[in-house]
Structure formats: C-alpha cells, structure tokens
Amino acid sequence: MNEILKISSVSKTYKTEHGPLKVLDDVSFSVNKGSWTMLVGASGSGKTTLLQLLGALDKPDVGTIQLSGSDYAKAGSFASAKTRREKLGFVFQSFNLLPELTALENIMLPGLFKSSDKKAVKKRAQDLLAKLNLSDRATHKPNALSGGEQQRIAIARSLINDPEIILADEPTGNLDPSTSDVIIDIFKGLIKDQGKTIVMVTHDHALKSHASKVLQLDKGRIVKRA
Template sequence: MIELQGITKSFGSLQVLRGIDLTIERGEVVSIVGPSGAGKTTLLQIMGTLDKPDSGSIRLNGVEVNRLGEKKLSAFRNKEIGFVFQFHQLLPEFTALENVTIPALIQGVSAGTARKQAQEMLDMLGLSERAAHKPAELSGGEKQRVAVARALINHPSVVLADEPSGSLDTQNKEELHRLFFDLRDKLGQTFVIVTHDEGLAAQTDRTIHLVDGQIVR
C-alpha cells in the first residue's frame, strides 16, 4: 500500500536519510523507532508528502506521488493521508466538532454532511459529550482523540502519527494506543507511528529500526 524506494534526504551537508526501501501493507500498524536524529520524523514527513526526498520514489495506494503537481498533491494528501502529531495541533478558537470537520470541508464536502460525519467520528471515539468544547476545555487524552477523529474523517488510506502519545500521562497513553488497534480492527485502518515508546512499539505488527538514516532491521 505504501512503497518507498531509494529515499534519500539531506539538509545542507547533513545526510539524514540514506537510501530507504520500505513497503507497508494495508491494515498494518507499523512503528518506526530509533535514536534522536536518526531521521524518523523526516521519513514520516516524506511518506506523508509534507516534504520531498532528494531522490527515490514514493507510491501510495497505487499513485506515484513524486509525479503530482502541488495542487493535485495537496488534494491527494487531504484525501489519502491522516496526520496525528504529538501536540494535537487543534485550532484553539474552534470546538472539537469544528476541528474535526475541517479536512472534510477542504475536500469539498458540504457543511451539513461534514458536521454529521464529524459527529459520527466523535461518537465512535467516545467524545459525544465533548463535541461543543474547545481544546482548552479538553484533557490531553481528549485532545488527542479529537486529533485522531480529524485524521480519520476523510477515510484516509493511512494515518501517520509522530510521537502521538509523547505528551500524555500513562493512562491516556495506554488508552490512545488501544484506540489505534481498535481502529485497525474495526476499520482496517493502516497506521505508521514514529515513537520512542517501547511499549507501543512492542504491540505493533512490525517495528522499523532506523539508525543514522538507514533501516538496520
């Protein structure tokens, strides 16, 4: 479902990725681990089309994304890829429901349909009673579940998560981890997760170890 071949990336004289070959199957929950500076986040950003490699190819859901122009790439990203970040990145002036609707509105879904879909996502994630609350009124765990709902609203091919539980306490961290696997089981959702959390990595279907910009095992 995701195929990376020969991915390299440098920032000035610093080579961050050194020829990455990686295939991820539909419905897999895959973790990417490694020391700080190994290139994990850079790899995730390239996989998510937020950054471009210096060389190599990226095929996602049958589409070679390197060949898409900026407008088509942006539309493809919005439809096919969901993102969950360490600090949720919810817009503080909007409610949980409004935050979740945004990707659907960008895709061109009508406001009424987007709200209905967003409410269904929040209901599924146990946030029915928090839909009208703004981020400042939500707990850390609730914010991350809203972020997951936002990532899922367009039914993406893959959800890419960068240290999604890094800012959570133990209980909320464990609940978020269980949520990823529940969503895989219910929806067949594919997840690629960059993490330092050994407990989460041990639960995933496969762990990719990245050291000095190379996959070592």
C-alpha cells in the same frame, strides 16, 4: 497482504548553514494495507523527516514513494495536497488543534476542504465524536480539554475524510501511560475493524508488541527490521 506504500531507495539531504546534512540514506521498505508499522530510533535519526515524506509534505532527493502504485515524486503540489486531504490522516505529538475552534469544528475542518456539504461533514464529525466517547465535549475549545481528549479529537479530525493511512508522529509522547493506552486501543480498533493502515513514530518500546513491523532508524538508515 497487499502493499499500500512502497518506499524505494529514498535519500534526503537538508541544506543547512553548516553545509549539507544527509538525514535519510537509502531507505527502503513497504507497508501492507491493514498493518501497523512503527518507526523507532534516537532523536535526530530521521523519523519525522521520513514521516513527512510519507505524508507528501516534502519530497525525497532520490528514490520513490508509491501509494497504491502511484509515485509521489511525479505529483505536482495540487495532486499532493489532494493525496494528503483524501488518502492520509495526520496525528501529532502536540495535537495541533486550532485553539479558536471547538472540538467539533476542529474535526470538521479538513472535511470542509474536501466537501461543500457542511451538513454531511457535521454529521460525520458528530459520529466520530460519539465513537470516541467525546459527544459531551463537542463545544469545548482545546484548552478546556485534557491531553488525552485533545488527542482523541485530533484522531477524529484525522479520520474525517476516511483516509486509507494514518501517519502519527509520537502520538502518545505527551500523554501519561493510561491515557496512552486509550489512544493505542483506538488505533488497534481502526486497524481491526476498519482495515486502516498506521505508520507511527514512537519512543515507547512497550508499544512494539502491537506492531506488524518495527523499523529502527539510526543516522538516517534502517539498521534493524523486526
């Protein structure tokens, strides 16, 4: 399988009022296209920080992160924003939908940052809504949707620009088990039917059975690979 992401010897230290805090320590791994990587580990072990680096939202102090061979560290902020917009989709534990926008508008928003063809973006958002069985929720605002529905909207939003990689930080963390199964089935379909690549942080060990690779972090180091 071909490698889409390559993380080499990445370290990250935050400056805090109590002095430097090393959060990632010499982390290396690779992610194959069409695979499902899960990051597990105790709270504070560095999972979200790592996902932010993979998402080009922050840079490592040391080490390289390569997406299809090109290094994030060498990219300026404009190029990083383009990578985020066009190559990556983000899904969060708390959904992060904009409360003033309808479901359809939330899905369209990142599409409008990429394309000025509003009609085409709307059509694509409607297709995504249909695919996720949410067509009848198009005009609802987030507060009129259940948690599972909000997360499906957030997944549709992450897909609007047809990213290669989906980065998800505890996407089922706020959902009950049966709703969480729906989200996992959607992810499974994205990999199987569309060849998407998923890197996901989770606390739910039951989900590991779906993973191509499980990386366990402890105090910023990968302590177990399965």
